Amino acid sequence: MSEIQLELNKVSKRFGGLQAVDHVSFSVTKPELIGMIGPNGAGKTTLTNLMSGTLKPSSGTIYLNGRRIDGHPPYDVTRAGLGRTFQITRALGRMTVMENMMVPGLAHNPRASRKDLEARAHEILALLTIDHLTHELSRALSGGQRKLLELGRLLMLDPAVIILDEPFAGVHPRLQDTITNYIYRVHDNGKAIMFISHNMGAVFELSERLIVLHHGAVIADGEPGAVRNDPAVIDAYLGHDEEN
Amino acid sequence: MIDFRRFEAAIDNGIGRRKLGYLVIALIIAFFLWFPNDTSQSNYAKTVFISGFFYAIMSSSWALLAGIAGQFSFGHMAFMGIGAYVAGLIARDGFIFAMLGVNISPESISAVGAIIIGTVAAGAVGLVIGWLLLRLREAYLALFTIAFSELFRIMMLTEYDYTGGSNGLSLRPLLQIADVDAARQVEYYLMFGLLIVCLLALYWVANSPIGLFLRAMREDEDAASALGVNVVRYKILVFVFTSMIVGFAGAVFYSDVGSERIIPEQLEILQMSLIIAYAVIGGMESLIGAAAGAFISRYLLEAMRQVVISLPFGLTTADGSDAFVWDTGYWRFALFGVVMVFTLRYMRNGLLYPIITWFSGRDIAMKETVSKRESDDEHAARIEADDE
Numbered sequence: 001m002s003e004i005q006l007e008l009n010k011v012s013k014r015f016g017g018l019q020a021v022d023h024v025s026f027s028v029t030k031p032e033l034i035g036m037i038g039p040n041g042a043g044k045t046t047l048t049n050l051m052s053g054t055l056k057p058s059s060g061t062i063y064l065n066g067r068r069i070d071g072h073p074p075y076d077v078t079r080a081g082l083g084r085t086f087q088i089t090r091a092l093g094r095m096t097v098m099e100n101m102m103v104p105g106l107a108h109n110p111r112a113s114r115k116d117l118e119a120r121a122h123e124i125l126a127l128l129t130i131d132h133l134t135h136e137l138s139r140a141l142s143g144g145q146r147k148l149l150e151l152g153r154l155l156m157l158d159p160a161v162i163i164l165d166e167p168f169a170g171v172h173p174r175l176q177d178t179i180t181n182y183i184y185r186v187h188d189n190g191k192a193i194m195f196i197s198h199n200m201g202a203v204f205e206l207s208e209r210l211i212v213l214h215h216g217a218v219i220a221d222g223e224p225g226a227v228r229n230d231p232a233v234i235d236a237y238l239g240h241d242e243e244n
Numbered sequence: 245m246i247d248f249r250r251f252e253a254a255i256d257n258g259i260g261r262r263k264l265g266y267l268v269i270a271l272i273i274a275f276f277l278w279f280p281n282d283t284s285q286s287n288y289a290k291t292v293f294i295s296g297f298f299y300a301i302m303s304s305s306w307a308l309l310a311g312i313a314g315q316f317s318f319g320h321m322a323f324m325g326i327g328a329y330v331a332g333l334i335a336r337d338g339f340i341f342a343m344l345g346v347n348i349s350p351e352s353i354s355a356v357g358a359i360i361i362g363t364v365a366a367g368a369v370g371l372v373i374g375w376l377l378l379r380l381r382e383a384y385l386a387l388f389t390i391a392f393s394e395l396f397r398i399m400m401l402t403e404y405d406y407t408g409g410s411n412g413l414s415l416r417p418l419l420q421i422a423d424v425d426a427a428r429q430v431e432y433y434l435m436f437g438l439l440i441v442c443l444l445a446l447y448w449v450a451n452s453p454i455g456l457f458l459r460a461m462r463e464d465e466d467a468a469s470a471l472g473v474n475v476v477r478y479k480i481l482v483f484v485f486t487s488m489i490v491g492f493a494g495a496v497f498y499s500d501v502g503s504e505r506i507i508p509e510q511l512e513i514l515q516m517s518l519i520i521a522y523a524v525i526g527g528m529e530s531l532i533g534a535a536a537g538a539f540i541s542r543y544l545l546e547a548m549r550q551v552v553i554s555l556p557f558g559l560t561t562a563d564g565s566d567a568f569v570w571d572t573g574y575w576r577f578a579l580f581g582v583v584m585v586f587t588l589r590y591m592r593n594g595l596l597y598p599i600i601t602w603f604s605g606r607d608i609a610m611k612e613t614v615s616k617r618e619s620d621d622e623h624a625a626r627i628e629a630d631d632e
C-alpha cells in the first residue's frame with residue numbers, strides 16, 4: 001500500500017474579482033473514498049485544477065507525501081502520485097486506445113518494457129470493458145467509452161491519490177456500474193479516491209466521507225450521514241425535498 | 245480489371261507486406277546508389293538529385309516538428325539558414341570570435357569545424373525559440389515563427405558587409421576535388437548518406453517513447469501533462485533536435501556540396517511554404533512520406549521547366565515544328581498548387597499514405613477491429629449480454 005498524505009492549507013484562487021476557491025483546507029491521510037459535491041460553479045473543478053497543478057493557487061499550500069506540489073507543473077504532480085481525470089474528457093483523439101494507455105505508462109515507467117506495459121494496459125482495458133477497442137483511434141469512441149479510457153489511463157500511473165471530476169456525468173447507467181466497480185477496485189488496492197459528482201445516488205452509495213463546497217469554501221466535511229443532515233448543506237445544495 | 249484483392253492475399257500469404265516493404269526500400273536505396281554510376285546520366289541530373297536529397301531532409305524533419313509534434317513552425321528554413329550562415333561567417337570573419345573574446349583566427353577553422361559550429365548555433369537558437377514558443381499554439385506559433393524567419397532573413401540581407409547581402413555568402417568548401425565529374429559523384433553520395441542518417445535519426449526519435457509523447461502533446465498539451473509528460477522539455481527538445489538537423493544539412497549543402505553560396509532569397513516565406521507543401525503532399529505525419537514527397541516534387545518541378553508535347557499525325561505548329569514547346573516558368577508552381585489543394589481536400593494524410601499503410605499492414609489491423617462507432621447504449625447492451 002502506498003503512502004498517502006495529501007494536505008491542503010488555506011488554498012485560494014481568485015479569477016479577477018471572483019473568489020473561485022476560498023481558503024480550502026483538508027487532508028487525506030488514508031485510502032478513503034471521498035465524495036465532493038456542491039452547486040454548479042462552487043469551485044470543484046477549479047480546486048481539482050489547483051491540486052493537479054493545472055492552475056496555481058493565489059495563496060495557500062498543498063503538500064503530497066511531504067512534498068510541496070502547489071504551482072508545480074501537472075506532470076510533476078502526477079509523478080508525485082496524484083492523478084486526475086477531466087470533467088470534459090480529454091482523449092488523445094488521433095492516437096489509438098492502446099497509445100493513450102502507453103503515454104502515461106511510459107511517462108511513469110520509462111524503463112519498463114513495452115510488452116509488460118501493454119499487457120498491463122490490456123488488463124485494465126478489459127476491466128473497463130473497452131478492450132475490444134484497443135486498436136481504435138480514441139476519437140472514434142463514444143462519450144462513455146472516453147470516460148472509461150480516461151479512468152484506464154490513470155491506472156497506468158499508479159497514483160496514490162485519484163481525483164475524478166464527474167465520472168458519471170452523461171454516462172449510460174450500465175457503464176456507470178462499470179465505473180462504480182472500478183472505483184471500488186481501485187479503492188481496495190489502497191488508493192485514496194476523491195470523486196466529484198452531481199449524482200446523489202452514487203455519492204451516498206460510494207462515499208465514506210463527504211466534502212461540500214459552496215462559493216469556493218468547504219461548508220461541510222465528514223461522514224455522509226452527518227453531512228446529509230447538516231442544515232447549511234441542505235440550504236446550499238441538497239434542498240429540503242431531498243430529506244425523504 | 246485486375247483483382248487487387250487476390251493479389252493482396254497472395255502477398256499476405258507469401259512474403260508478407262512488411263517484408264515486401266523492406267524489399268521495396270532496399271531496391272530504392274540500391275537505385276540511388278547505382279544512379280551516379282549510370283554514365284548516360286548528366287551532371288545536371290545528379291545535381292537535381294542532390295538538391296532533392298537536401299529538400300527531403302528539410303521536409304521530413306519538418307514532418308517530425310509539425311506533423312508528429314504539432315508545432316506548425318515556419319522557422320524551419322531560418323534554422324537551416326542559421327546553420328549555413330554561421331558556418332560561413334565563422335570561417336570568413338573574425339568578428340564572432342572577437343565578440344566572444346576568444347583568440348582564434350577564422351582561417352584556422354576547417355570546413356568540418358565550421359559545419360559543426362553552424363549546427364550547434366542552429367541548435368542553440370532552436371533552444372531559445374523553443375522556449376519563447378512554449379505558451380504559443382497553432383496560429384500564434386506560426387505567426388511568431390514567420391516573424392522570426394523574416395527577421396533573420398532581413399538581417400542577412402542588410403548586413404552585407406558580413407553576409408554578402410543578396411549576393412549571398414560562400415562557405416568554406418567541404419570537398420576539394422578538381423575533377424568536376426568525380427566531385428559531383430562524391431557530392432551525390434555525401435548528400436544521399438546525409439539523408440539516410442537524418443531519416444534514421446528522425447525515425448529513432450519518432451518510434452521511441454519520445455515520439456509517443458510528442459504525439460500526445462500534439463493532441464492535447466494539458467492532457468499529456470496530466471498523464472506525466474513533461475511538455476516543456478519535449479517541446480524544447482523537438483525544436484533543438486530538428487533545428488540541429490536542418491542547421492547541419494544547410495551547412496553541409498552550402499559548403500559547395502549542393503550549392504556554392506547561401507542567399508537570403510532561400511529564406512523567403514515562399515521557400516518555406518514549398519517545404520511545407522512537399523511534406524503535405526507526401527504525408528506530413530509520415531517521415532518517409534514527407535521525404536519522398538519532397539524528392540519527387542523537386543524532381544517534377546525540374547522536369548516541368550520545359551514541357552515538350554510532340555504532335556501526332558505529322559501535325560506541325562505555326563512555325564513548322566513537330567513539337568509544341570512550353571517554357572512553364574512560374575506556371576509549374578501553379579500545377580503544384582493544384583496538387584496541394586487536391587491533397588488537402590481529399591487525401592489529408594498525403595498521397596503516399598495509402599501505400600505506406602498498406603505496406604505496414606496497419607489497414608489489416610483496422611479492419612479487424614470495430615469499424616463502426618459504437619454508442620454508449622450499444623456498448624451497455626453488449627456488456628449486459630456478456631454478463632449473462
Ligand SMILES: Nc1ncnc2c1ncn2[C@@H]1O[C@H](COP(=O)(O)OP(=O)(O)OP(=O)(O)O)[C@@H](O)[C@H]1O
Nearest residue numbers: 015018020038039040041042043044045046047087
Ligand atoms: N479560467 C477561469 N477564468 C475565470 N473564471 C473561472 C475560470 N475557471 C472557472 N472560473 C469560474 O470559477 C467558478 C468555479 O468554477 P468551477 O468550474 O470550479 O465550478 P464547479 O464547481 O466545477 O462547477 P460544475 O459543477 O458546473 O462543474 C465559476 O464561477 C467559474 O465561472
Ligand SMILES: [Mg+2]
Nearest residue numbers: 044045046087
Ligand atoms: Mg466542474
